[in-house]
Structures are given as C-alpha cells and as structure tokens.
Amino acid sequence: MPLPGHLDRVYEHLASIVRACGSSRDLIAGKRIHAHIADANLGNYRFLANLLVEMYGKCGSLHDARRVFDSIHSPNIFSWNLLVVAYTQNGRLREARQCFEKMPGKNVVCWTGLITANAQSGYVLSARGVFEKMPQRNRVTWTAMVWCLVNAGDVIEAKIIHEQLVQMGIAEQLPLAKFIVQMYLSCGSLDEARNLFDLLPSKDVGMWTAVIAAYAKYGRWQEAIKLFETMESRTGPYSVLVWNAIISASFQNGQLKGSLELFWKMRRQGVRPDSLTLATALDTCAASGNLHEGRMVAELVTVYGLQSNDLVNSSLVHMYGKCGSLDDARRVFDGMAHRGPVVWSKMIAAYSEHGHCSEAFVLLKEMESAKMVADASSCVAFLQACGSLLALEAGQEVHGWITMKGLEQDVFVGNALVDMYGKCGSVEEAWAVFDNMKEKNWFSWNFMVEAYCSSGYSTEAIQVFLQMLQEGVKPNAKTFTSVLVACGHAGFIREGILHLVYMSSDYDVVPIAEHYACAVGLLGRSGWVKEAEEYVKKLPDAEASVWDALVTACRIHGDLDRGRSAAESLLECSPHAARSYAVVAGLYDALARSDDAARVRETMTSKGLTEERVTSSILVGNTTCHEFITADTRHKRIQGIHAELEDLGQRIAKDGYAPDASKLLMHERAEEQRQESLFYHSERLAVGLGAIKIRGDCPLRIIRNFRMCADCHTAIKFMSKAMGRTIILRDGSSQLHRFVDGHCACRDYW
Incomplete structure (x- = not known):
C-alpha cells in the first residue's frame, strides 16, 4: 500500500529513528517511537513494521x-x-528454525541469510547444519559459509570446505578464493593460506596486505617484511593504505620498534602519511614511552596540516599523557573543537596514571556535567575513567543509569562494568556483572581474569582462565599477560613458564615483550635473578620493558653487579624515556649508591627529562579528590591528619610494628630518608585523612603513582587491623593492594 505524498517526510523520519534505536539498542526510545507510529496510524505499513521487528530483535x-x-x-x-x-x-x-520452516517461498537468499545470521551470532555448528540441508547452493552461499568460518577461526571446518571447493573446481576463483585465504589467515593456518595465495593468477593489494598483516600478527616478522618487500615489485609503489596496514599490524602485535622503523622508512621514501599513519605512530610512541620520537611525530602533524583532526589529536593526548608530558596533553585536549568521550577518558587516565588525581577527578566531574554519558559508547569511556581513578561511587551511579536504560546486556557496556569494578578492587561486583552477562566475548573473560589478578587473587584468576578454556574461548596475548602476572604473584614459577611455552604451541599466541617482562619478573622476584638474567640474554632483541623488569628484580634482591649491567642495557634500549632513568636511579638509591643515582639524574636532566613527583591521592565520597606529596603540610586538616597518624602509630607499635628506614624505595629514598618519621609518606597521609573523613564502614581507596616501599606496606597492614577497615591502594606496580585485618591480598609479593 503506497504512502500518501504528504506523509513521505514523516515516514522517512520515523524509519531513520527506528533504525537508530536498533543500532544503539535503545529499547526505551524504540518503544516510544513505536507508540508514535501507532498513534499516527502508520503501523500497517509493512516496511515500517519490518523495521520495528528488526529493532526489537536487536534490542533483545x-x-x-x-x-x-x-x-x-x-x-x-x-x-x-x-x-x-x-x-x-x-x-x-x-524458535528460529521453527520460523524458518514455516517461511513460505524460501529461496537461496533466505537460506544464505540464515547461515549468515548464525555465523554473526557465533553459532558455527548451526550455520553448518543449515548449509548441509540446503537444496541448492551457489557461489554466494559458499561465500557465506566461508565467511562464517573466517569469523569463527575453525580450521578443521575450513579445510573441509576448501576440499569440497577444490573438488568442484572453483576454489581458485575470485572473489571466493579471497575469502578462503582470509579464512585460513583468521584460523592461523598461514602455510595453507600462503599456498593458495601463491596459486592465484591475480592478487589485489588488499590480499597482499591481509597476508602480510597475518604474518606480523603471528610473530613471523621476517617473513612479513620479506613479503612486504616482494609486494612492491608485483604491485608497484606502495600507497599510504598499504603502509598503514603493515605499520598498524606491527603496532597491534607488539612490534613497537619495528612499527616506528617502518614509519620512518615510509617517510624516507616520500610517501605522505595520512591521519591514520600519524595516529598509529603516536600510539606506538605512547606504548613504548618514547617522548622524544613522539615529539618528532607531533611536528609532522603541523607539517601536514592535521592539527584539527580528531583522530590525530586523540592520539596526541594519549601519547603525551602516557609519556608524562601532561601540560602538552592538556594543551591539545583544550584546543580540540570536538571532544568525544574517548578523548576525555584518555586525558583523565593520563592525570590518574601520573599521580595528578585531583585534576583527573575535576575533569571526571566536568565530563559528567558536559552530558558526555549519554549512550553505550560514552558509558564505556566514563567507566574506564572511573576505573583509573578508583571512583567506585561514580561508577556505581553510572551502573544504575545503565540498568535503567536497559544497557546492561550490551556486551561492551558489560565488559566496561567488569573492568571498572575490577580496577576499583570490587571483585565480587565484577563477578556479579560477569556472571549475569548473557553474551561474553574474550574481552569479558580477559577483564575478569585481570580483575582477580590485579587484586591479588591469583588462584581465582587462574581458575577463571581454565574455565575460559573449557568454554571454548580462545585466549589472546592480553589473557596470557594476566595469567603470567597471576603466576608471578602466587609464586607459581613452573606453571608460569609452562604457560609461556604453551601459549605459542597450543594457542598460536606469539610472545611479545610484555610476556617476556612477566617471565623475568616471575623468575627475578622469586629470587632467581641469575636465571632471569640468563633468560634475558637469550632473547634476540629484548625491549625496554624486559630490562626494566630485570632491574627491578635486582633492586629487590640487592644484586648490584647484575643490576648495573641491566641498567646500562635499559638506558641503551630506551635513552629518551624518563621512566628508564628513574628506574635506574631508584636501583642505585635502594643499594645505597647515592653518587651513581645522582649521576643518572644529572644525565636525565641534561636530556630535558623530568622525574615525576611521588604523590598519593584519596577520593572522599563522590565529590573531592585529595592529593598528598611527601611530608605535605598544605592540607587544611594536616594537624588532624598528623594527630590521627600519631595515634595509629602508637596502636600499631603495640601490635608489633617497628619502622624500618632501610626499606625505603627508590624515588622516595633521597627525599624521605631525612624525615623524622616514616609517617610523613604520602600514602600514610592519605590514610590519615581517610580515617577522619570517611565513615568507618567504607573502604579507603588510595592511588599512588610509584611503587610503595616495603615499610609502608607493612605499616598499612597493621593500620587496617587497628582501624578495623579495608584499605585499597593501587601503586605504580599496577598492583591493587587490598589490606584487610592485617593482611594484604598480594601476600607481600608485588
């Protein structure tokens, strides 16, 4: 039935709104627009009704x-x-099958649609069952089935399909062959993909790029580069799209040094980078903490006139923030005409990670006031910011809004909730959200493993990992990072090394620098410093994070000779990162080598690098973040804080605590060793404020930007028992310390 002409505009407007409600899964708004359609007597128009069916399906x-x-x-x-x-x-x-069986006039398109629907929902076996029952199949149907296997990563089914296509004589016909190659690539079967790829009479740039990216992803870096060099002779000079693909693949798979080398090679060959190229290069500098090269890339942003590009500016904020150049990060942030929730979250995280929690919390409240929390994507960004600040109450408020809007079953929102609760140390709430999720992906499982791991529940983290495997969810590089950290905290040396071996042999996850650093930490912190050093020396190209882990192990166990050698390698590997110099100076401080520490800091200053100040921050209620530095006297309640700490000191002394100045840690040694009492440390001042400002049944939540010293760790254990309350503290080791009744969940292993 055709629409009257005067209703055309209304009809198109309503159709676009219904589609938008389906895309955003906004059931409440969808029902409202449905009511408007019914009131306007437009519900009988089949096209609108079809859109409503689709919208309600997407909303569940x-x-x-x-x-x-x-x-x-x-x-x-x-x-x-x-x-x-x-x-x-x-x-x-x-119900889907019953409905399909009742469908009149089924054709190949309908059958193909059912296969695709099952594939998109992850039901590979069901898709295969529909495929087998089809009365006839054409190339489109075969392509749909191959696409299903591409997304599922099912190598066994992939080979069966390929054999059938070979028998039919159409396996090498484009575009079906392209899907088969992609199917093998997604399954990690690179040799099968390469064999078919080499047989194809013609190959477009997209296929070359996909094969090269897969080799990079699975750690076959030399083969990826060789293919990349071969490609130019076959396809002509590379376009920026090809360069973007290989640079991005290198970055995403942990080849940070290689990614930057490719970026500068691209520049030398005269290829003009676009916004994606520059954003990826900046993200690589952020991941490696390389402010020197980050500034060089930032200069190119101006050269190519991309100062107003939102993607580039977001990466600039991220790079400056990660590298500790907060003034530059804020300058870019303030200059952005359009600031989405993601860039707000990055700026907040930058402040939080570097100990400027009061500024971060002010920005968090501004983000909320700016109505940034309006849909699923902005909820995710806001929850990430809450997690970085330990702002549990703000996160809980957003959780209530999410529940009211019916967004809790959105897998991305659910993942963000699990991550936020985990970072805030509320593992019980994280598990409640996780357990209630109808749909889970590997992000969901990773966040749950990480939540238990960061809070010191190593055994539970490993149990969730094993459950993940039982559910048939394939772990990725991030999963194994959490598992290795969990093994390190629990002292499971043998299990950790086995996981490092099995991750590549059984799960096609190639270890990257992050995993090697975990392995070094696993050995070194267990006292096996010599073995850790030998392990690092066997690596073909150890990155800064690996040497950092070895230096830390040497500091913990007082091994000066190995520590000095590892420190030299760290500075050689990362000469423009402030953290490298801070770690090395901290090693010498902890080993009473003050002259060496001073020399390192002088070198750091001469390079224009600045060492961050040590800060601790505590969130009081959902309104104010209080920040302290060592021996701080600025706070208006400082006399009350000192009185509270003196009282606590007397109480914990009776329980057996005795201060030990020899346990002062790196950045604080030179600054705090001169203080009359260890109770002037920044985290203890935060505890003192929490004791007098936060009601007794609420945990104290404290963020410290550097690793806490062993004496403070001991003292706060005693304080938690004396005060009868939980103290949650996240320090620079990314460990979430949960102090309850005189014990810490990290089991004194961090």
Whole structure:
C-alpha cells in the first residue's frame, strides 16, 4: 500500500529513528517511537513494521518483535527473514528454525541469510547444519559459509570446505578464493593460506596486505617484511593504505620498534602519511614511552596540516599523557573543537596514571556535567575513567543509569562494568556483572581474569582462565599477560613458564615483550635473578620493558653487579624515556649508591627529562579528590591528619610494628630518608585523612603513582587491623593492594 505524498517526510523520519534505536539498542526510545507510529496510524505499513521487528530483535525484546510481526497483514520474505534473524541473534535457535520452516517461498537468499545470521551470532555448528540441508547452493552461499568460518577461526571446518571447493573446481576463483585465504589467515593456518595465495593468477593489494598483516600478527616478522618487500615489485609503489596496514599490524602485535622503523622508512621514501599513519605512530610512541620520537611525530602533524583532526589529536593526548608530558596533553585536549568521550577518558587516565588525581577527578566531574554519558559508547569511556581513578561511587551511579536504560546486556557496556569494578578492587561486583552477562566475548573473560589478578587473587584468576578454556574461548596475548602476572604473584614459577611455552604451541599466541617482562619478573622476584638474567640474554632483541623488569628484580634482591649491567642495557634500549632513568636511579638509591643515582639524574636532566613527583591521592565520597606529596603540610586538616597518624602509630607499635628506614624505595629514598618519621609518606597521609573523613564502614581507596616501599606496606597492614577497615591502594606496580585485618591480598609479593 503506497504512502500518501504528504506523509513521505514523516515516514522517512520515523524509519531513520527506528533504525537508530536498533543500532544503539535503545529499547526505551524504540518503544516510544513505536507508540508514535501507532498513534499516527502508520503501523500497517509493512516496511515500517519490518523495521520495528528488526529493532526489537536487536534490542533483545523478542516478545515485541513477534507481536509486531503477527500484526503485519501480509508479511513478505523480508519480514520472515528479520524474525528469523531476531531469534538467532538472541540465542533462540529452536524458535528460529521453527520460523524458518514455516517461511513460505524460501529461496537461496533466505537460506544464505540464515547461515549468515548464525555465523554473526557465533553459532558455527548451526550455520553448518543449515548449509548441509540446503537444496541448492551457489557461489554466494559458499561465500557465506566461508565467511562464517573466517569469523569463527575453525580450521578443521575450513579445510573441509576448501576440499569440497577444490573438488568442484572453483576454489581458485575470485572473489571466493579471497575469502578462503582470509579464512585460513583468521584460523592461523598461514602455510595453507600462503599456498593458495601463491596459486592465484591475480592478487589485489588488499590480499597482499591481509597476508602480510597475518604474518606480523603471528610473530613471523621476517617473513612479513620479506613479503612486504616482494609486494612492491608485483604491485608497484606502495600507497599510504598499504603502509598503514603493515605499520598498524606491527603496532597491534607488539612490534613497537619495528612499527616506528617502518614509519620512518615510509617517510624516507616520500610517501605522505595520512591521519591514520600519524595516529598509529603516536600510539606506538605512547606504548613504548618514547617522548622524544613522539615529539618528532607531533611536528609532522603541523607539517601536514592535521592539527584539527580528531583522530590525530586523540592520539596526541594519549601519547603525551602516557609519556608524562601532561601540560602538552592538556594543551591539545583544550584546543580540540570536538571532544568525544574517548578523548576525555584518555586525558583523565593520563592525570590518574601520573599521580595528578585531583585534576583527573575535576575533569571526571566536568565530563559528567558536559552530558558526555549519554549512550553505550560514552558509558564505556566514563567507566574506564572511573576505573583509573578508583571512583567506585561514580561508577556505581553510572551502573544504575545503565540498568535503567536497559544497557546492561550490551556486551561492551558489560565488559566496561567488569573492568571498572575490577580496577576499583570490587571483585565480587565484577563477578556479579560477569556472571549475569548473557553474551561474553574474550574481552569479558580477559577483564575478569585481570580483575582477580590485579587484586591479588591469583588462584581465582587462574581458575577463571581454565574455565575460559573449557568454554571454548580462545585466549589472546592480553589473557596470557594476566595469567603470567597471576603466576608471578602466587609464586607459581613452573606453571608460569609452562604457560609461556604453551601459549605459542597450543594457542598460536606469539610472545611479545610484555610476556617476556612477566617471565623475568616471575623468575627475578622469586629470587632467581641469575636465571632471569640468563633468560634475558637469550632473547634476540629484548625491549625496554624486559630490562626494566630485570632491574627491578635486582633492586629487590640487592644484586648490584647484575643490576648495573641491566641498567646500562635499559638506558641503551630506551635513552629518551624518563621512566628508564628513574628506574635506574631508584636501583642505585635502594643499594645505597647515592653518587651513581645522582649521576643518572644529572644525565636525565641534561636530556630535558623530568622525574615525576611521588604523590598519593584519596577520593572522599563522590565529590573531592585529595592529593598528598611527601611530608605535605598544605592540607587544611594536616594537624588532624598528623594527630590521627600519631595515634595509629602508637596502636600499631603495640601490635608489633617497628619502622624500618632501610626499606625505603627508590624515588622516595633521597627525599624521605631525612624525615623524622616514616609517617610523613604520602600514602600514610592519605590514610590519615581517610580515617577522619570517611565513615568507618567504607573502604579507603588510595592511588599512588610509584611503587610503595616495603615499610609502608607493612605499616598499612597493621593500620587496617587497628582501624578495623579495608584499605585499597593501587601503586605504580599496577598492583591493587587490598589490606584487610592485617593482611594484604598480594601476600607481600608485588
């Protein structure tokens, strides 16, 4: 039935709103627009009704989807398809099959649509079952089945399909061959992909790029570079798109040094970078803490006139923030005309990570006031910011809003909630959200493993990892980082080394610098410093994070000779990172080599690098963040804080605590050793304020930007028992210390 001409605009407007509600999964808004459609007597128009069925399916309201479908006077093939997809997307395969069987006039398109719907929802076996029952198949259907396997990474089924296509004589026909190559690449079967790729009579740039990126992803770096060099002779000079692909693949798979080398090679060859190239280069500098090269890339932003590009500016904020150049990060942030939730979150995280929590919290409240928390994506960014600040109450408020809006079952929102609660040390709430999620992806499992790991629940972290494997979820590089850290905290040396071996042999996850650093920490912190050093020397090209871990192990165990050698390698590997000099100076401080420490700091200053100040911050309620430095006297309640700490000192002394100035740590040694009492340390001042400002049944949540000294760790254990309350402290080791009744969840191993 055609629409009257005067309703065309209304009709198009309503259709666009319904689509938007489906895309954002906003069920409440979807129901409101449905009511408007019914009031306008437009519900009988089949196209609008079909859109409503699709919208309700995406929002998970199958009852409403079926009710709208049943109201359609003459449902067409698209109506039936949309209902089938709605059932499939929500895991109701039985109803989907029943509906499909009732569908009149099924054609190849309908069968292919059902295969695709199952594939998109992760039901590979169901998709294969539909495929086998098809009365006839064409190239489109075969392509849909291959696409299903590409997304599932099912190498066994992939080989079966390939064999069938070879028998039919169409395995090497484009574009089907392109999907088969991509299928093998996604499964990690690089040799099979390469064999078919080499047989193809013609290859486009996209196929070359996909194969090269896969080799980089799976750690076959030399082969990736060789293919990359071969490609130019076959396809002509590289476009910026090809360079972007290889640079991005290198960065995403931990080849930070290689990624930057490719970027500068691209520049030498006269290829003009675009916004994606510069953003990736900046993100690489951020990941490696390389402010020197980061500034060089930042200069190119101006050269190429991309100062107003949101993607580039977001990466600039991230790079400056990660490298500790907070004034530069804020300058870029303030100059952005359009600031989305993600860049707000990056600026907040930069302040938080470098101990400027009061500025971070002010920005968090501004983000909230600017109505940034309005949809699922902005909720995710806001929750990330809450997690970095330990702002549990603010995160809980957003959780309530999410529940009211019906967004809790959005997998991305659910993941952000698990991550936020985990970072705030509320592992019970993190598990409650995780356990209630109907849909989980590997991000969900990773965040849950990481939540337990960072809070010191190593055994539980490993148990969740094993459950993840039982559920058939394939772990990735991030998963194994958390598992290795968990093994380190628990002292499971043998298990950790085995995981490092099995990750590549059993799960096709190639170890990167992050994993090697974990392995060094695992050995070194267990006292096996010699073995850790030998392990590092066997690595072909150890990066700064690996040497950093070895220096830290040497400092903990007082091994000056190995520490000095590792320190020289660290500075050679990362000569422009302030953290490298701070770590080395800290080693000499801890080993009473004050002259060496002074020399390192002088070198650091001569290079224009500045050492961050040591700070601790505590959030009081949901309104104010209080920041302290060593021996701080600025706070208006400082006399009350000192009185509280003196009282606590007397109480914990009776329980057996005795201060030990020899346990002062790196950055604080020169600054704090001169103080009359260890109770002037920044984290203890934060505890003192929390004791007098926060009601007794609420945990104290403190952020410290550097690793806490062993004496403070001991003292706060005693304080938690004397005060009868929980103290949660995240320090520069990324460890979340949970002090309860005289014990810490890290088991004194951090």
